[in-house]
Amino acid sequence: MNIVVPELGESVVEARVARWLKKAGDRVEIGEPVVELETEKIDLEVNAEKPGVITSIAHQEGDDVKIGDVLGVLDENAPAAAAPPGGNGAKAAKPAPPSEPPAAPKAAPKAQPPTTEAAVGRPALEREPSVPPTPQAKAESPAPTSDSKIAPTRDSTIAPSREAKIAPTSVRPLAPSGTRSEERVRMSKRRQTIARRLVEAQQTAAMLTTFNEADMSAVMALRERRKESFKQEFGVGLGIASFFVKASIAALRAFPAINAEIQGDEIVYKHYYDIGMAVGVEGGLVVPVLRDADRMTFPQIELAIRDYAKKAQDGTLTLEDLRGGTFTITNGGVFGSLMSTPILNPPQVGILGLHKIQDRVVPVNGQPVIRPMMYLALSYDHRIVDGREAVQFLVKIKHYIEDPGNLLLEG
Numbered sequence: 129m130n131i132v133v134p135e136l137g138e139s140v141v142e143a144r145v146a147r148w149l150k151k152a153g154d155r156v157e158i159g160e161p162v163v164e165l166e167t168e169k170i171d172l173e174v175n176a177e178k179p180g181v182i183t184s185i186a187h188q189e190g191d192d193v194k195i196g197d198v199l200g201v202l203d204e205n206a207p208a209a210a211a212p213p214g215g216n217g218a219k220a221a222k223p224a225p226p227s228e229p230p231a232a233p234k235a236a237p238k239a240q241p242p243t244t245e246a247a248v249g250r251p252a253l254e255r256e257p258s259v260p261p262t263p264q265a266k267a268e269s270p271a272p273t274s275d276s277k278i279a280p281t282r283d284s285t286i287a288p289s290r291e292a293k294i295a296p297t298s299v300r301p302l303a304p305s306g307t308r309s310e311e312r313v314r315m316s317k318r319r320q321t322i323a324r325r326l327v328e329a330q331q332t333a334a335m336l337t338t339f340n341e342a343d344m345s346a347v348m349a350l351r352e353r354r355k356e357s358f359k360q361e362f363g364v365g366l367g368i369a370s371f372f373v374k375a376s377i378a379a380l381r382a383f384p385a386i387n388a389e390i391q392g393d394e395i396v397y398k399h400y401y402d403i404g405m406a407v408g409v410e411g412g413l414v415v416p417v418l419r420d421a422d423r424m425t426f427p428q429i430e431l432a433i434r435d436y437a438k439k440a441q442d443g444t445l446t447l448e449d450l451r452g453g454t455f456t457i458t459n460g461g462v463f464g465s466l467m468s469t470p471i472l473n474p475p476q477v478g479i480l481g482l483h484k485i486q487d488r489v490v491p492v493n494g495q496p497v498i499r500p501m502m503y504l505a506l507s508y509d510h511r512i513v514d515g516r517e518a519v520q521f522l523v524k525i526k527h528y529i530e531d532p533g534n535l536l537l538e539g
Contacts, residue, residue, distance in 0.1 A: 129177065129178060129180075129201070129202050129204070130198045130199075130200075130201055130202075131162060131163070131174060131176070131182075131198070131199045131200045131201065131202055132196055132197060132198055132199060133165065133174070133193045133194060133195050133196060133197045133199060134174060134195070135195060136165075136167050136172070136195060136447075137167075137169070137447030137448075137451075140167050140168060140169060140447070141194060141195055142167070142168075142192060142193070142194050142195075142317070143165040143166060143167045143192070143193055143194075143317065144165065144166045144167075144190065144191065144192050144193070144316070144317050145163060145164075145165060145166075145187050145188065145189050145190060145191045145193060145199065146164045146165060146166040146171060146189065147163070147164040147189055148162070148163050148164075148185065148188075148189060149161050149162055149163060149164060149173070150162050150163070150182055151182070151185075152182050152183065152184060152185050152200075153181065153182065153183075154181070154182050155179075155180070155181050155182075156176040156179065156180065156181075156182065156202070157176065157179045158176055158177065158178055158179050159175050159176065160175060160176050161173040161174070161175050161176075162174055162175065162176050162182065162199075162200070162202075163199055163200070165193070166316060166317050166318065167317055167318075168317045168318055168320070168321035169318070169321070169414075169447060169450055170443075170445055170446065170447060170450070171443055174199065176202060178202065178204055179204065180202045180203050180204040180205070180206065181202070181203050181206040181207065182200055182201070182202055183200075183201050183202070183203045183206055184200055184201045185199070185200040186198050186199055186200055186201075187199050187200075190314070192317075316412075318412045319412055322412050322413060325473075325474065326471055328474060329471050329472045329473070329474050330471065332474065333472055333474065333477070333509040333510075333511065334509060334510035334511050335471070335472055335507055335508070335509060335510070336507070336508060336510050336515070336518070337469040337470070337505055337506065337507040337508075338505070338506050338508070338515065338518045338519050338522060339467070339503060339504065339505050339506075339522075340503075340504045340519075340522040340523065340525075340526055341501050341502065341503050341504060341526070342501070342502050342504055342525070342526045342529045342530055343490070343499045343500070343501060343529075343530050344368070344485050344499075344500045344501065344502050344529065345499055345500060345530075346529070346530055346531055346532055347368055347371050347529055347532055348485075348500055350532055351366050351367075351368070354366055358427070361427075362427040362430070362431070363431075364427065364430045364431050364434050365430065366426070366430060367430060367433070368482075369405065369429070369430070369433055369457070369459070370426045370429040370430050370433075371528075371529060371532060371535075372457055372480065372482060372525070372529070373403055373405075373418065373421055373424075373429050373457065374426070374429075374528070374535050375524075375525050375528035375529055375535065376403060376455060376457060376480055376525065377401045377403070377421060377422045378524065378528055378535060378538060379521050379524040379525050379528070380401060380454075380455060380521075382520075382521075382524055383513075383517050383520065383521045383524070384397050384399075385397070385477070385512050385513050385517060386455065386477060386478040386508060386513055386517065386518075386521055387401065387454050387455055387478070388477060388512060389454075389475040389476060389477060390475065390477070390509070390511060390512060391475075395512055398454045400420060400422070400454065401420065401421050401422040401454060401455070402417050402418065402419050402420065402421065402452050402453050402454045402455075403417065403418045403421040403453070403454070403455055403456070403457060404416070404417050404418075404453035404455070404456035404457070404473060404476075405417075405418060405433055405436065405456075405457055406456055406457065406458035406459070406473075407436065407437060407440045408462075408463065409440050409441060414440055414445060414450065415450060415453060415456055415473060416436040416439075416440070416445060416449045416450055417449065417450065417451065417452055417453045418432055418433075419452070436449065453473065453476060454476060455476060455478050455479070455480070456470075456473045456476055456478075456479040456480070457479070457480045457482065458470050458479060458480070458481055458482070459481075459482040459483075460481060460482070460483055460484075461482050461483040461484040461485065461502065464484055465483050465484060466483055466484050466486065466503065467483055467503045467505065468481055468483065468505060469481070469505060469507060470505060470507045471507065472507055472508075472509060477508060477509035477511075477512055477513055478506060478507070478508045478509070478513065478518075478521075479506070479507050479508075480504065480505070480506055480525070481504070481505035481506070481507070482502065482504065483502055483503045483504070483505070484502070485500045485501070485502050486500070486501060486502075487499070487500055487501070488501045504522055504525060504526065506518055506521060506522050508521075
């Protein structure tokens with residue numbers, strides 16, 4: 129039977145062969161992962177539908193494939209020893225015709241670095257041809273292996289990939305003075321999609337950003353009072369994200385255009401609140417969605433965010449986790465960003481940027497005091513969101529964050 133590229137999910141029609149987990153000649157059992165595919169959103173494994181032996185591999189690592197393409201062939205009856213030689217995807221050499229003399233032996237091809245594009249922007253380091261390795265480095269440098277796993281940002285977070293680990297001893301020595309090197313690395317499907325969508329967002333939307341700031345004293349004091357009891361009762365810490373999710377929903381109810389989208393010459397107002405939480409990891413930005421977040425409690429939001437973060441690190445996010453979203457929150461503050469202009473996540477027309485909490489001197493009742501302050505940024509599509517609405521939206525967020533009791537009284 130053929131091993132084919134399966135359905136990849138909503139709007140995903142193409143993938144790239146990231147890594148073969150088995151090679152030609154290997155026996156696999158039903159349900160065992162055979163090959164790993166990289167899509168623009170997540171990485172996924174193709175499992176064997178029946179037990180058997182992989183007799184051939186049609187697409188090598190790095191090949192682009194479409195839904196239904198044959199990746200390889202699985203024979204239920206072939207013994208493992210009967211599979212063609214050649215390792216991972218290598219084809220058996222054709223014997224020379226009897227009338228021709230045997231071909232002269234050729235030099236073995238130079239080993240190539242893995243082409244899995246396991247890590248975006250972090251390819252395997254290669255030694256410069258013009259710089260001979262030192263004997264010590266030659267002895268210590270491990271040989272490249274194919275046993276590498278595929279490893280959320282704009283300012284903050286497609287599913288993170290598991291990536292090959294580079295041993296410290298494999299780093300090439302410094303090039304001689306005056307030598308400059310370059311390295312050309314093919315973009316992953318994920319990075320290509322991120323690049324395309326960011327450009328589309330700027331070219332198709334009238335995007336503007338407005339700023340405000342919030343005094344985080346009340347939220348931090350509440351967290352300090354409740355952190356122990358909250359964690360003991362619900363098994364998760366009380367973070368600031370849940371406060372901003374709740375505040376955003378309350379503000380979106382007051383300004384429904386920011387929870388809408390444009391379809392042709394119509395505005396689609398959405399009366400549900402699927403809040404995307406951007407997560408920045410190796411490989412790019414992922415935005416898992418808190419579906420029907422308006423119906424979630426603080427503990428449910430914190431648990432969902434924790435689970436998404438773990439799945440993002442493990443590379444186990446699903447397409448369903450990433451589907452849809454009516455509004456996005458991105459937190460560049462976790463990386464130290466003090467202020468930024470987040471880019472829209474089309475077709476959404478609003479994205480809230482959170483930033484680092486920093487002590488600053490602010491006036492309170494006419495007196496200078498030091499308070500933990502955070503800059504807030506709202507990027508919005510000016511085609512359907514007016515500047516007045518955007519400014520008032522951020523003022524509403526500030527209102528709820530600086531006095532969290534309003535979330536209870538007005539929610």
